[in-house]
Amino acid sequence: MVEMIPPAFLFFAAAVIVPFLPMMLRPFLLIAVPILSGLIVWSLPEGMLWQVGFFGFELELMRVDALSRIFALIFSLAAFLGNLYAWHVRDTVQQVAALLYAGAAIGAVFAGDLITLFFYWEGTAIASVFLIWARRTEGAYHTGLRYLIIQIASGVILLAGAVLWHAETGSITFERMTLGSPATYLIFFSFGMKCAFPLLHNWLQDAYPAATVTGTVILSAFTTKLAVYALARGFAGTEVLIYIGALMTLFPIFYAVIENDLRRVLAYSLNNQLGFMVVGIGIGTELALNGTAAHAFAHILYKALLFMSVGAVLFRTGTAKGSELGGLYKTMPLTMIFCVVGAASISAFPLFSGFVTKSLILSASAKEHYNYIWAILLFASAGVFHHSGIKIPYFAFFAHDSGKRPKEAPVHMLLAMGITAFLCVAIGVYPEPLYALLPYEVKYESYTTTHVITQLQLLFFSALAFTVLMRTGIYPPELKSVNLDFDWSYRRAGRAVLGYFHAVAGLSGAYFTALVGGWIGRVYDRFHHSTGPEGRLAQSWPTGAMVLWIAILLGVTMAVNFLN
Amino acid sequence: MSGHRDEDTSKFPLLGRLFLWADNPKSVNKMVYGLYTLCAALFAADFLYHKHVYLAVEEFPGFYALYGFFMCALLVICAKGMRVFLKRDEDYYTPYDVESEEYPEDQLEKVDHDG
Numbered sequence: 256m257v258e259m260i261p262p263a264f265l266f267f268a269a270a271v272i273v274p275f276l277p278m279m280l281r282p283f284l285l286i287a288v289p290i291l292s293g294l295i296v297w298s299l300p301e302g303m304l305w306q307v308g309f310f311g312f313e314l315e316l317m318r319v320d321a322l323s324r325i326f327a328l329i330f331s332l333a334a335f336l337g338n339l340y341a342w343h344v345r346d347t348v349q350q351v352a353a354l355l356y357a358g359a360a361i362g363a364v365f366a367g368d369l370i371t372l373f374f375y376w377e378g379t380a381i382a383s384v385f386l387i388w389a390r391r392t393e394g395a396y397h398t399g400l401r402y403l404i405i406q407i408a409s410g411v412i413l414l415a416g417a418v419l420w421h422a423e424t425g426s427i428t429f430e431r432m433t434l435g436s437p438a439t440y441l442i443f444f445s446f447g448m449k450c451a452f453p454l455l456h457n458w459l460q461d462a463y464p465a466a467t468v469t470g471t472v473i474l475s476a477f478t479t480k481l482a483v484y485a486l487a488r489g490f491a492g493t494e495v496l497i498y499i500g501a502l503m504t505l506f507p508i509f510y511a512v513i514e515n516d517l518r519r520v521l522a523y524s525l526n527n528q529l530g531f532m533v534v535g536i537g538i539g540t541e542l543a544l545n546g547t548a549a550h551a552f553a554h555i556l557y558k559a560l561l562f563m564s565v566g567a568v569l570f571r572t573g574t575a576k577g578s579e580l581g582g583l584y585k586t587m588p589l590t591m592i593f594c595v596v597g598a599a600s601i602s603a604f605p606l607f608s609g610f611v612t613k614s615l616i617l618s619a620s621a622k623e624h625y626n627y628i629w630a631i632l633l634f635a636s637a638g639v640f641h642h643s644g645i646k647i648p649y650f651a652f653f654a655h656d657s658g659k660r661p662k663e664a665p666v667h668m669l670l671a672m673g674i675t676a677f678l679c680v681a682i683g684v685y686p687e688p689l690y691a692l693l694p695y696e697v698k699y700e701s702y703t704t705t706h707v708i709t710q711l712q713l714l715f716f717s718a719l720a721f722t723v724l725m726r727t728g729i730y731p732p733e734l735k736s737v738n739l740d741f742d743w744s745y746r747r748a749g750r751a752v753l754g755y756f757h758a759v760a761g762l763s764g765a766y767f768t769a770l771v772g773g774w775i776g777r778v779y780d781r782f783h784h785s786t787g788p789e790g791r792l793a794q795s796w797p798t799g800a801m802v803l804w805i806a807i808l809l810g811v812t813m814a815v816n817f818l819n
Numbered sequence: 820m821s822g823h824r825d826e827d828t829s830k831f832p833l834l835g836r837l838f839l840w841a842d843n844p845k846s847v848n849k850m851v852y853g854l855y856t857l858c859a860a861l862f863a864a865d866f867l868y869h870k871h872v873y874l875a876v877e878e879f880p881g882f883y884a885l886y887g888f889f890m891c892a893l894l895v896i897c898a899k900g901m902r903v904f905l906k907r908d909e910d911y912y913t914p915y916d917v918e919s920e921e922y923p924e925d926q927l928e929k930v931d932h933d934g
Contacts, residue, residue: 343928390926394917465917467926512898513906516918573922573929584841586932588834621873629874637887638894653841662930663832705871712861712883719858720891722851731899737918738905746912 261305261317261365262292262327263375266334266358270351278345285338285350292361293331296324303367312427315367321694322548326364326484328692329552330357333476333559336675340563341469342667352385353473360477364484368427369417369442372485376413376449379478380406386470387462395465401746402462406478409448416441432489443490450482450533451526453502457742459526460510464518464575468566471518475525475562476555483532483551492539497620500537501631503530508638510740515733517565517575517647521558524601524643527635528554534632535616538623541695546615548693553608553682557600560675561647564594567668568651571661577646577733582656590664591652593672600679602644602714603636608682610710611689611701618699637717644714645721650733830933858884 269288273281301324304317334357344350359378366372380403387399419438421427432439451459459479463471490496504527511523528550535547567590568583569575584591596607603609613636620629663669682689690697724730784790828836840846865880872878910919 390917391923392917392920393914394920397915398917461916508894509898509901512895513902569922570927571929573924573927582842584838585828585831585835588832588838591838592834618873626874626876630876633883633886634890634894637891641891641894656842660932662932662934665928703871704868708861708864708868709870709877709883712865712881713887715854715858715861716884716887717891719854720888720895722854724892724895726851729899730895731902734906735909736906737909737911737916738902739907740905746915 260295261362262295262331263358263362263365265292265295266354266361270354270358273350273354274347281350282338282342285341285354286335288354289331289335289338289357293328293335296327296331296361299324309370312368312370314371315428316362316371317365318367319365321692322484322488323364325548325552325692325694326480327361329480329555330361330364330477332678333357333555334473336556336559336563336671337469337473337476339674340472340566340668340671342671343665344467344469346389348385349389349467349470352382352389352470355382356386356473356477360481363481367429369413369420369429370427372429373410373414373417376445376481377407377410379481380410383474383478386474387466389467389470390465398462398465402458405448405458409445412441412448413445416443416445429488431491434490434493434495443493446482446485446489447499448482449478450486451479451503451529452499452533453506454741456503456507456526457740460519460522460740461742463522463525464516468570472559472562472566475521475558479525479529480551480555483529483536483547486533487536487544487547491536491544494537496533496537497625497628498537500530500533500535501628503527503533504635505530505631508635508642510738511638511642512646513731513738515576515578515736517577517580517651518562518569520577520642520647521561521565524639525558527639528558528601530635531613531616531632534620534628538616538619538625540619540623542615542622542699543619545690545693545695545697545699546612546619549612549615549686549689550609552689552692553600553612553679556675556682557597557608557679560593560597560672560679561601561643563668563672563675564590564597565647565651567664567672568661570668571664572659576735577650577654578735580651580657580659581654582652583659583661584652586660587652587663589669590672591648593669593676594648594652596676596679598644598648600683602640603710604683604714605702605707605710606680606683608679610683611686612682614701614706614710615699633713637713640714640717641721645718654733832932 265288269284273284276284299317299319301319301321303315304319305315307314307316334353337357338353341349341353356379359375359382363372363375363379366375384399384403384406387395387402389395416438417427419436419441420432423436423438432442434440434443448455463474466474486496507523507526507530511520511527514520514523532547532550532554535543535550537543565575568580568587571587572580572583574580600607600609603613617629617632617636620632664672686701690699721730828839831839862881862884865884870878876882913919
């Protein structure tokens with residue numbers, strides 16, 4: 256029964272086989288596995304399909320329902336597109352890591368209990384860091400370590416939460432929880448770390464631009480959307496998520512405007528898009544949860560497409576910085592067009608995927624009368640268009656001519672981008688098949704006159720603002736720089752505080768030694784002189800004394816034992 | 820733009836040559852005026868149909884247009900202001916991040932379009 260193989264195991268099996276295959280054959284396996292996995296997920300019946308006993312616990316490895324199915328499907332699709340994009344990579348580490356990472360993510364969305372979830376949760380952390388280390392530079396090594404520490408910490412906190420949850424309820428089932436007990440707070444916090452909640456977000460902007468050209472495309476799909484899935488499963492309708500999500504949509508867009516590294520701009524906008532999904536989870540109505548699932552699906556595709564196009568530029572020019580690029584449309588026109596399709600999709604232009612998914616969440620917030628949240632989301636939508644929709648294509652492919660004349664991206668990259676772009680448009684034009692996959696029945700019409708016109712107004716007037724600011728010279732130019740974010744607290748301030756204590760401890764140690772060291776030293780010398788191995792007292796001790804003492808100790812031990 | 824006017828563009832990909840008009844300042848102006856016209860038309864559209872809305876504020880004529888324009892301007896100006904406090908040199912965290920490193924050449928395929 257082929258449909259009973261957990262798709263995750265397929266990826267793991269392939270990861271074991273890949274290093275032994277000749278390099279020529281590996282890319283075929285790398286794209287065949289996600290296709291097979293997608294087919295299996297598609298044909299799975301709903302229910303608990305696979306239980307395993309584990310130290311007295313019953314683990315649910317395959318909980319299939321509409322929510323887990325849509326995430327497993329998009330993860331399989333993302334793995335396929337990412338591996339196709341990485342067809343040229345001849346690096347065993349990245350090939351194995353990509354398979355293990357995708358497998359762990361797919362395993363995690365089917366996990367029906369917290370222990371299984373924990374294993375896969377840590378699996379995604381460990382597998383994915385190799386996509387960063389595979390860059391093989393000192394900076395990437397340090398960045399990878401920071402990433403790994405935070406990801407592993409998230410897993411450890413999840414485990415602590417699971418243990419407390421078991422103590423509290425006697426169950427390890429991963430179901431909807433209500434915030435209130437220490438267990439639920441820990442689990443919530445752990446999900447929040449992976450979901451890049453405000454102040455827990457810096458690993459994302461830190462790590463994604465440091466990965467390899469292809470690694471970033473693969474990274475962008477799984478970790479954060481796994482966290483979105485986990486929140487949707489565990490904490491749907493938790494009101495605080497609405498405010499957390501709104502904050503998430505808001506602050507990254509400011510950073511995205513002044514960030515120079517275009518892959519980091521995309522990481523900030525990824526953070527902002529997660530905010531929309533988190534708001535949807537917080538609202539928790541059927542419409543909102545449908546919106547979250549649909550938006551995650553569309554988002555994985557257009558975000559991958561944007562990372563692919565900027566990655567192709569990096570692959571051909573050696574840089575992804577806005578200050579170094581410009582004018583590339585002349586020799587990379589196809590990459591430019593695909594980038595624009597991704598940009599239009601993330602900006603939610605009518606006929607592109609973002610339009611038919613983000614509107615579910617915005618409508619849900621307005622329907623439930625979260626007016627200020629709605630206004631923030633609307634602002635964030637305009638902001639997204641500003642930095643992802645205009646800035647990315649503009650500074651990479653147009654703006655001032657950098658004089659770079661790179662060759663068009665390789666065929667396999669163009670193919671991967673082409674398929675992804677096609678899907679972005681297909682979802683936008685004909686959303687019904689996606690709507691049919693959602694957890695609840697969809698009674699929503701996105702193409703109403705009002706919605707199309709108001710959205711076009713929002714977008715074109717945002718473009719107008721960009722144009723006016725650009726022509727008046729107010730728009731901040733792309734500069735070679737880094738911008739301080741919250742990670743400064745642990746990368747600089749934390750270091751400085753540690754350094755201070757280190758210095759203080761070192762100094763006081765030296766002072767103490769100088770003050771009393773001489774006196775202690777003299778006492779020690781005196782004792783050493785008389786009782787040390789060469790001392791007078793040691794010379795006269797018979798060997799028998801030692802044997803005697805051992806005999807006495809043994810006797811006492813036996814006596815104590817007998818008395819017990 | 821100006822420095823490359825004498826370069827041979829005939830070897831550019833066909834699609835790239837089709838877009839070359841975008842380099843001409845005159846066509847940029849045309850596009851900008853096109854955008855102005857489009858915006859004016861979209862603003863006017865608000866008076867020509869019946870809006871189906873959830874919130875009262877949406878009924879305000881041109882709400883989405885004004886909100887998009889002014890919030891985006893605000894966004895950019897605030898972000899520009901943030902630079903005063905947050906901008907640091909590219910090697911601020913060096914050697915602990917990749918910002919000032921070259922991307923390893925052996926993982927790239929840097930080829931010119933005619934190379």
